[in-house]
Amino acid sequence: MKNVNVGLVGFGTVGSGVVRTLLGKHRLIEKRSGVSVRLVKIADKNIKSRPGIRLPGGILTRNTDDVINDKKIDIVIELIGGIHPAKEIIIKALTSGKHVVTANKALLAEHGKEIFTAASRFRVNIGFEGSVGGGIPIISALQNSLVGNEIELISGILNGTSNFILSKMTDDNCSFAEALREARQRGIAEKNPKLDVMGFDSRHKLAILTLLGFGVSVKPENIYVEGIEDIDPLDIQYAGNWGYTVKLLAIAKKSGNGLELRVHPTLIPSRDILASVKDENNAIFVKGDMVGETLFYGRGAGSLPAASSVIGDVVEISKMIKSLRKPLFPIQMGANSGVKKICGMNNLATRYYVRFSAIDKPGVLAGVSGVLAKNGISIATVTQKERKKGQPVPIVMLTHEANEGWMNKALAVIDKMPFIKKKSVKIRMEI
Amino acid sequence: MKNVNVGLVGFGTVGSGVVRTLLGKHRLIEKRSGVSVRLVKIADKNIKSRPGIRLPGGILTRNTDDVINDKKIDIVIELIGGIHPAKEIIIKALTSGKHVVTANKALLAEHGKEIFTAASRFRVNIGFEGSVGGGIPIISALQNSLVGNEIELISGILNGTSNFILSKMTDDNCSFAEALREARQRGIAEKNPKLDVMGFDSRHKLAILTLLGFGVSVKPENIYVEGIEDIDPLDIQYAGNWGYTVKLLAIAKKSGNGLELRVHPTLIPSRDILASVKDENNAIFVKGDMVGETLFYGRGAGSLPAASSVIGDVVEISKMIKSLRKPLFPIQMGANSGVKKICGMNNLATRYYVRFSAIDKPGVLAGVSGVLAKNGISIATVTQKERKKGQPVPIVMLTHEANEGWMNKALAVIDKMPFIKKKSVKIRMEI
Numbered sequence: 001m002k003n004v005n006v007g008l009v010g011f012g013t014v015g016s017g018v019v020r021t022l023l024g025k026h027r028l029i030e031k032r033s034g035v036s037v038r039l040v041k042i043a044d045k046n047i048k049s050r051p052g053i054r055l056p057g058g059i060l061t062r063n064t065d066d067v068i069n070d071k072k073i074d075i076v077i078e079l080i081g082g083i084h085p086a087k088e089i090i091i092k093a094l095t096s097g098k099h100v101v102t103a104n105k106a107l108l109a110e111h112g113k114e115i116f117t118a119a120s121r122f123r124v125n126i127g128f129e130g131s132v133g134g135g136i137p138i139i140s141a142l143q144n145s146l147v148g149n150e151i152e153l154i155s156g157i158l159n160g161t162s163n164f165i166l167s168k169m170t171d172d173n174c175s176f177a178e179a180l181r182e183a184r185q186r187g188i189a190e191k192n193p194k195l196d197v198m199g200f201d202s203r204h205k206l207a208i209l210t211l212l213g214f215g216v217s218v219k220p221e222n223i224y225v226e227g228i229e230d231i232d233p234l235d236i237q238y239a240g241n242w243g244y245t246v247k248l249l250a251i252a253k254k255s256g257n258g259l260e261l262r263v264h265p266t267l268i269p270s271r272d273i274l275a276s277v278k279d280e281n282n283a284i285f286v287k288g289d290m291v292g293e294t295l296f297y298g299r300g301a302g303s304l305p306a307a308s309s310v311i312g313d314v315v316e317i318s319k320m321i322k323s324l325r326k327p328l329f330p331i332q333m334g335a336n337s338g339v340k341k342i343c344g345m346n347n348l349a350t351r352y353y354v355r356f357s358a359i360d361k362p363g364v365l366a367g368v369s370g371v372l373a374k375n376g377i378s379i380a381t382v383t384q385k386e387r388k389k390g391q392p393v394p395i396v397m398l399t400h401e402a403n404e405g406w407m408n409k410a411l412a413v414i415d416k417m418p419f420i421k422k423k424s425v426k427i428r429m430e431i
Numbered sequence: 432m433k434n435v436n437v438g439l440v441g442f443g444t445v446g447s448g449v450v451r452t453l454l455g456k457h458r459l460i461e462k463r464s465g466v467s468v469r470l471v472k473i474a475d476k477n478i479k480s481r482p483g484i485r486l487p488g489g490i491l492t493r494n495t496d497d498v499i500n501d502k503k504i505d506i507v508i509e510l511i512g513g514i515h516p517a518k519e520i521i522i523k524a525l526t527s528g529k530h531v532v533t534a535n536k537a538l539l540a541e542h543g544k545e546i547f548t549a550a551s552r553f554r555v556n557i558g559f560e561g562s563v564g565g566g567i568p569i570i571s572a573l574q575n576s577l578v579g580n581e582i583e584l585i586s587g588i589l590n591g592t593s594n595f596i597l598s599k600m601t602d603d604n605c606s607f608a609e610a611l612r613e614a615r616q617r618g619i620a621e622k623n624p625k626l627d628v629m630g631f632d633s634r635h636k637l638a639i640l641t642l643l644g645f646g647v648s649v650k651p652e653n654i655y656v657e658g659i660e661d662i663d664p665l666d667i668q669y670a671g672n673w674g675y676t677v678k679l680l681a682i683a684k685k686s687g688n689g690l691e692l693r694v695h696p697t698l699i700p701s702r703d704i705l706a707s708v709k710d711e712n713n714a715i716f717v718k719g720d721m722v723g724e725t726l727f728y729g730r731g732a733g734s735l736p737a738a739s740s741v742i743g744d745v746v747e748i749s750k751m752i753k754s755l756r757k758p759l760f761p762i763q764m765g766a767n768s769g770v771k772k773i774c775g776m777n778n779l780a781t782r783y784y785v786r787f788s789a790i791d792k793p794g795v796l797a798g799v800s801g802v803l804a805k806n807g808i809s810i811a812t813v814t815q816k817e818r819k820k821g822q823p824v825p826i827v828m829l830t831h832e833a834n835e836g837w838m839n840k841a842l843a844v845i846d847k848m849p850f851i852k853k854k855s856v857k858i859r860m861e862i
Contacts, residue, residue, distance in 0.1 A: 017721070021721065025579060028581070028768065029578060029579060032578050032646075033578060129576060134722075135577075135719075135721065135722030136722075136725060137571070137572050137575075137576030140568070140572075141568050141571075144568075144747050145560060145571050145739075145743040146566075147464060147746045148452050148456060148738070148742030149739055150456075150459070215462075215463075271709075273704065273707050273728060275707075276706075278702075283726075289735075290448070290736065290738055290739035290742070291565075291729060291730065291735070291739040292730040293730070294566060294727075294730075295726070295727075296725075296727060296728075297727075297728070298725035299725075304722070304723070305723055307579070308577060308579055308580055308719065309576065309722075311721070312576040312579060316578075337459065
């Protein structure tokens with residue numbers, strides 16, 4: 001049996017998991033797939049092996065070209081992350097006829113079209129299951145299993161750090177800062193957690209899912225993003241009392257106004273299955289016209305979950321290599337399924353949770369609700385705490401569906417009213 | 432572009448969904464996959480078209496041989512269900528070099544090995560995503576994405592009818608009979624719901640998942656099965672008060688005593704994500720050594736969800752047909768991953784919920800707990816309702832982990848005690 005030869009660039013956290021698996025499970029993989037997958041080269045700046053891994057001699061190199069230019073290597077696994085030099089390495093590998101497996105969400109979100117086009121042009125395959133949702137096979141589901149579906153909605157908890165923090169704030173009624181501290185202690189948050197908690201990581205992943213699900217290529221910076229750093233435990237509590245849970249959702253949704261693309265904290269009904277996704281887990285909810293509502297759940301990060309996806313890609317491409325007569329089909333990037341435009345945030349129509357901090361005196365509620373009414377916003381529920389002398393009290397509302405542009409206009413007016421003591425809080429709802 | 436030609440046997444509920452999709456989404460599928468999939472023949476006893484479907488002329492036939500013997504047909508879709516003549520049709524199609532797509536769980540559970548062996552021998556592919564979990568891509572996940580994982584546990588809600596009934600009993604505190612009546616009215620339960628509520632449908636599906644996940648071929652009749660028909664709303668309530676939910680689970684689990692294979696009502700913690708799977712939905716929980724805990728959720732039945740999976744299989748095989756140099760690899764049936772034996776039910780070690788109906792008089796609790804203790808069963812929680820004069824009262828317990836053989840022995844002794852008025856209830860727990 002002919003081997004399929006694999007070279008790895010990037011011997012970090014995920015890379016170690018991949019190496020461990022390719023070496024330790026060589027026989028299991030062969031039995032399952034009929035292919036002998038051999039790891040023949042690893043490029044990394046640090047050319048010592050990693051704890052617990054015994055590498056065959058001479059397999060480690062500092063020079064990525066040793067992988068890319070090695071004629072006997074069929075598949076290059078890129079796991080260094082970031083845009084440069086990952087992009088150059090991948091393009092070079094594709095150009096020289098090698099298949100590529102990567103988990104690089106930032107790169108695919110920013111330059112996916114260019115990379116996928118290169119793969120098609122040089123008639124090689126690119127696997128990237130590890131780029132979204134760690135070990136969850138969401139890419140394969142969108143590319144293959146759900147191929148007959150018009151996708152109507154993708155709504156995902158795509159960032160484990162943020163979900164851990166929100167779960168913690170919900171369960172322990174603690175502040176964002178306290179929850180972040182615990183996430184750091186447990187190794188769930190990075191030293192600089194901005195990319196995660198401000199929603200940028202989710203946005204990258206949403207850009208990839210949007211391409212696959214809707215055939216729409218969108219620059220991440222054109223996706224609306226709002227993080228969880230300003231979420232107050234008070235809002236989580238109010239939401240909970242009304243039967244809602246706060247989650248950081250990444251949403252791609254067909255609506256009358258085009259394709260909605262947005263990442264922001266969201267109130268969802270607590271009995272929703274997405275609401276039961278706790279801690280650092282990820283989940284992606286997909287609604288298709290045939291399959292109906294589906295959900296894919298699992299660990300969104302970590303060495304082995306991501307390695308699980310990388311190995312899945314490597315084995316699938318290996319099976320193909322061994323049975324191909326002619327070049328592969330261009331990578332399935334979704335087909336634009338009738339999306340004519342991206343819906344601008346001002347055209348969004350959704351329900352809102354809003355909280356005002358007001359000095360409690362006669363006429364306050366009338367003032368606030370008058371402005372809302374004038375802007376076409378109708379209130380579904382309202383609650384106001386008892387007054388504390390001289391202290392601002394929260395007035396909390398759930399609205400019916402309203403236009404986001406009008407909502408922003410109303411809030412701008414209300415925030416200037418003399419009895420309003422803080423910027424009002426607005427959290428979108430999905431029900 | 433060369434077409435891939437598809438013939439369908441069985442123009443029923445799922446068949447109609449498949450036909451509708453192949454005709455109505457021909458262009459979408461072509462854009463996404465690069466393959467033009469053409470439906471060229473449909474065999475069914477009823478050779479009228481179905482409501483809302485306009486078929487090309489001459490496509491319908493009464494004779495399945497018109498599909499199997501048609502040289503230009505590349506893929507045969509079998510959707511008649513049942514063992515005969517589905518088995519003969521599939522074997523004939525495979526033998527004549529045609530690829531096969533089927534959603535026939537009973538057939539694959541009973542004769543999977545023979546069918547998969549035939550597919551390998553004649554070097555064609557067989558797709559069966561629709562056989563388990565309707566539109567949920569669990570087969571593909573086990574065959575491909577999770578190929579690097581040693582699977583430790585598969586635990587699924589695999590029958591929509593049973594899950595609907597249990598959800599209804601839980602939410603509305605009604606009896607099995609009442610919930611079944613509503614399921615029938617809504618078209619969720621068949622006229623004869625035995626296969627569903629007695630666990631046989633789940634058992635078929637578990638046999639298929641066991642083959643894929645553990646590489647172990649097991650006859651369905653060798654899998655322990657217990658249905659939901661005797662579940663009392665009282666037990667659901669008690670479980671709920673202790674923070675547990677009752678679900679019909681199909682479990683394949685590696686343990687010290689071999690591979691546990693069992694289908695039965697189960698208490699699971701209500702905060703588990705499986706517990707939030709309501710109504711007629713299905714979900715499969717998979718634990719792998721790399722990926723950790725994952726869950727796949729969606730509609731387990733219905734025309735379009737199953738058709739979604741069938742179309743996914745058809746397109747994937749079509750892409751392969753168009754790029755194959757040599758015969759395909761034998762179908763991935765999992766590799767036996769160290770399973771030495773199936774764990775007999777008497778060797779099972781698990782926690783239990785038990786309910787006794789006893790006349791409340793001094794010494795009853797001492798009598799019951801004495802028998803349990805003598806059989807090595809230790810009680811974690813117990814609750815006893817206040818006495819009603821002359822009426823039996825429920826004594827309800829959760830036990831610590833105990834041996835099933837011993838538990839059965841203890842219950843047999845207890846049920847013969849003079850103050851016990853009804854057969855005791857035992858429900859296994861998974862935590």
